Amino acid sequence: MKRTADLDAARSRVAMALFACDGHPAMAVLQGDACTGRTAELARRLPDELARLWTLFAALGGTPDAAASIELAADGLPAAGTGNPPVSRVAVADLAADLDRRAADLLRELTAVEAAWTAVSARLDGAQAALDRAARLADGLGGDPLVADGLRPLREAVMEVRRHDLADPVAAATARLNRLAALAASTLARLDELARFREDYPARSAALHAAVDELAAAENGTAREFAVVRAKIAGSGLPPAPRAAPVLRARLRQVDALARDGQWPTAATGCAAVAEAVTAARQRGLRLRLDAAGLLQRRDELRGRLDAYQVKAAAAGLVEDDGLAAQHERARALLHTAPCDLRESTRAVHAYQAALAMLIEERR
Known part of the structure; x- marks a missing residue:
């Protein structure tokens, strides 16, 4: 009685596992010719294993006696009704235990395939969404060739992950997926920054023009102080009075022209360079004035x-x-x-x- 109950319980577990395998989302991933590498190996092995388990389960279901045995052919499948000569016998209880283990293993493998595919797909969907948003931002920036070229690395990385990792999610390269995520984030951040730069440029330009004007006034003051010091101190060793403001004003006019032409990446680089140069010139001027006062x-x-x-x-x-x-x-x-x-x-x-x-x- 106990052996019969154990057999019925095993049959029930195997049936549930096989039904779960039949409808498992991973089976859709493994169908077709798109799989490569280790995932392609699983695509060849796991559906075949599922078919064999169903065949063995059918034989198990047709033999209610737990003490009975089933004849197996050389391929490990039931020999009855196939015309293949039997080469071994397996007890029904042992077959049930073996099917219970194999069905559970198959379900775990399918679940692992689904998890791998889901992880890669999520990374890829996120990168594709970033690429789509980046393309919209690029269009909003006026179609500057430099902006369009900036999308190429992300576009190529998406294609590479689609070609390699989505086709073989089981062996997906973590480094490549991480690089894709980082590239998507950096590309979007750069374009977001450019979009903000374009929006804020009038205020940025006005502030820089004012800073250059202040620098010019400071440099004029430094020139006057140098003249006083040279008149009072022989061999002062002071360099020529700084005259960075006229050069920076000309560079800023060039940046303004780039902005008017919609060349935002070049304008952003130029604007940052002018701002940095203004700061450096201001600091140098302060040091020179301190040197002069020190004399x-x-x-x-x-x-x-x-x-x-x-x-x-x-x-x-x-x-x-x-x-x-x-x-x-x-x-x-x-x-x-x-x-x-x-x-x-x-x-x-x-x-x-x-x-x-x-x-x-x-x-x-």
């Missing part, structure tokens, strides 16, 4: 040190010393002559300091 500060610092040393000399009663007074006068004359020679002035102040220190030491 005057150095002169004033030397004047202050000389005054402090003279106060020290007076406190030590050395103001009337002829040699020290001569050195003080030479340093003072150098520091108050325009243009001032900072090197000579520095040496003169140091000489005065050394002479003062020596006289003070001699008096101790």
